[in-house]
Amino acid sequence: MLLHDERAQLVDYCHRMQADDLTVGTSGNLSVRSGQHIAITPSGVPYEDLTPESICVIDLDGNKVDSDLEPSSEVPMHTSVYRATDAAAVVHTHPLYCTALSVLLDEVPPVHYMIALLGGPVRVAPYARFGSPELAENSVRAMEGRYGALMQNHGATTYGDSLAKAYSRSVYLEWVCRLYHQARLLGEPNLLPREEIDGVAAVLGGYGQTVPAR
Numbered sequence: 001m002l003l004h005d006e007r008a009q010l011v012d013y014c015h016r017m018q019a020d021d022l023t024v025g026t027s028g029n030l031s032v033r034s035g036q037h038i039a040i041t042p043s044g045v046p047y048e049d050l051t052p053e054s055i056c057v058i059d060l061d062g063n064k065v066d067s068d069l070e071p072s073s074e075v076p077m078h079t080s081v082y083r084a085t086d087a088a089a090v091v092h093t094h095p096l097y098c099t100a101l102s103v104l105l106d107e108v109p110p111v112h113y114m115i116a117l118l119g120g121p122v123r124v125a126p127y128a129r130f131g132s133p134e135l136a137e138n139s140v141r142a143m144e145g146r147y148g149a150l151m152q153n154h155g156a157t158t159y160g161d162s163l164a165k166a167y168s169r170s171v172y173l174e175w176v177c178r179l180y181h182q183a184r185l186l187g188e189p190n191l192l193p194r195e196e197i198d199g200v201a202a203v204l205g206g207y208g209q210t211v212p213a214r
């Protein structure tokens with residue numbers, strides 16, 4: 001089976017994504033790139049029913065290479081991120097706090113230094129319908145100089161040079177959005193200056209380790 005290990009890894013991370021409350025129902029989609037191929041979650045399959053065989057393999061243009069099921073509706077966004085960046089994995093989710101801020105803001109404010117793991121204050125890509133080339137285009141533009149973006153009235157996407165990195169960036173992004181939400185309930189949060197975020201980003205450059213498989 002083409003990309004067996006990548007497919008198995010995606011199933012594992014889909015289960016983590018559910019356990020971590022990063023998405024709701026069958027929404028959200030994950031992919032891993034290997035050379036000219038991309039392993040990506042199928043459209044609309046409950047995460048608990050996923051097996052390595054049900055993960056789809058497509059090429060960088062989005063054509064099906066090895067898949068019995070229809071790939072995620074967000075194929076254009078995944079392929080666009082791979083074409084525009086050095087990503088080896090892309091994680092797209094609908095986490096509550098990321099999505100809440102996406103309906104209110106143009107950018108996630110630098111309320112905590114961990115936002116540096118995303119490359120700096122994370123932008124919100126203007127709204128376009130799910131699965132559309134416009135959403136892919138808006139998202140990639142919003143990711144310039146960052147490892148992720150929010151999608152207005154929709155959710156969040158992050159990428160990395162491994163699925164572990166891409167995934168942990170989604171977890172940190174949701175945490176920073178939640179922190180901002182909590183702090184904002186109590187008053188006007190103090191924000192960190194851009195130089196401090198850049199300084200922390202330089203220190204955290206290689207932050208994050210791959211946890212051995214359980």
Ligand SMILES: [Zn+2]
Pocket residue numbers: 027028092093094130154155
């Ligand atoms: Zn979505």
